Amino acid sequence: MSKIKHILVIRLSAMGDVAMTVPVIRGLVLQYPELKVTVVSRSFFKPFFDSIPHVDFFGVDVNSRHKGSLGLFKLFLDLKKLKINAVVDLHNVIRSKAIRKIFGFLGKKIVASNKEREDKNALTREENKIFKPVKTMFEIHAETFKKLGFEINLSNPIFPPKKVLSTKIISLIGQNHQKLIGIAPFAQYESKVYPQDLMQKVINDLANHNYKIVLFGGGNDEISILNEMKSDLKNVEVIAGKINLSEELSLISNLDIMLSMDSGNGHMAAMLGVKVITLWGATHPFAGFLPFNQPLKNAIISDREKYPLLPTSVYGNKIVDGYQDVMRTILPEKVVEKIIFELESEK
Secondary structure, eight states: OOSOOEEEEEOOOOHHHHHHHHHHHHHHHHHOTTOEEEEEEEGGGGGGGTTSTTEEEEEEOTTTTTOHHHHHHHHHHHHHTTOOSEEEESSOSHHHHHHHHHHHHTTOEEEEOOOOHHHHHHHHOSSSOOOSOOOOHHHHHHHHHHTTTOOOOOSSOOOOOOOOOOHHHHHHHOSOOSOEEEEEOOOSSGGGSOOHHHHHHHHHHHHHTTOEEEEOOOSHHHHHHHHHHHTTOTTEEEOTTTSOHHHHHHHHHTOSEEEEESSHHHHHHHHTTOOEEEEESSSOGGGTTSOTTOOGGGEEEOOTTTSTTOOOOSSSOOOOTTOTTGGGGSOHHHHHHHHHHHHHTTO
C-alpha cells in the first residue's frame, strides 16, 4: 500500500494543456480511489475539474497574491498548508520547478513530466526530419504518475455524463435538434487557423443539411468574425461571449461532434468524451497533441506532398516562408463529408 495519500498536481497554463491533464487525472482517481489530488492552476480553469471525484482545486492568483518572486513564495506557503505527500509537475517551467524543489527540500516526493523535446525537434526540423509519432501528452503525463508508483490505464476511459442544459443555454440555442455541431474556428497562432472563407463554406454547407451549429470563440475580434460567419443562417448560433466556462463545458458535453483547430476547444470536447474532428496546418498530430481518445482518422491534415516540411512547428509559432497557405489544401467539401459521415455513422 502506497504511503502517498495526497498529491499536488501543477499545470498552470494554457487552456489546451490544462484540458489534456483532465483525462489522466480522472483515470488516476478512478483507479486509485484512496488518493486525494489537489490541482494547482489558474483560477479560470477550475470548472475543468469540478466533476472529478477526490479532486480539489487551488487557483493561482498570478495578478495579485502570487505575482512575482514574493508571490511565488506566498504560493508555496499556501500550498504547504494542504499537507500533501508528493508533487507532480506536469508543467515543468520555472515557477513550477521552484515550487516542487522547495517541497523536495522538505522531503516530499517530487516528479516532473519529460516534454520529449528532442523527439519533437526531430519531427519539426527542416533537415533530416524524422516523420514519426512522438509520445502523446497523455502518455507523458501517465508516465509521470507511474514514477510515483501509480500506473494509469487510459485504454478504456470513463467520461462524465452529459450535463443538463440550463434554461439560459436552451434559450440561446433552442432544443429538439437533429444533430448539434460545435465549431471552434480559432487557435492561438494563425498557422493553425483554417482560412475564414473556407470555414464559411463549411458552415454554409452544414447549415444546408439542417444541423444545429454552435460557434465558439472568445474576445471581441473573434466574436465579430463569428457573427460574420453566422450572417442570416437561422440554424447557426454564436455562443461566444454569452456564457461562462462552466456553461460552455455543459454545452460542449451535449454536442454530437466538435470541429476545431489544433486548439484548446478540441481538448475540452475530448475530455468530455465528445467526438472531435481536427484540422491541422503548420502542426501535426504526430507531435503528441491529438485530442484524447480520438482516432488519427479524425484529424484532417494539410497536404505533405505539396508541403513536405510539415509539420514546421510543435505549437504553430514558427513561420516558414511559403507555408502560409498550407491549410488551403484541406478542401471544405472534405471537412463537411467527414463530419456528416461521423454523424450519420452513429445512427
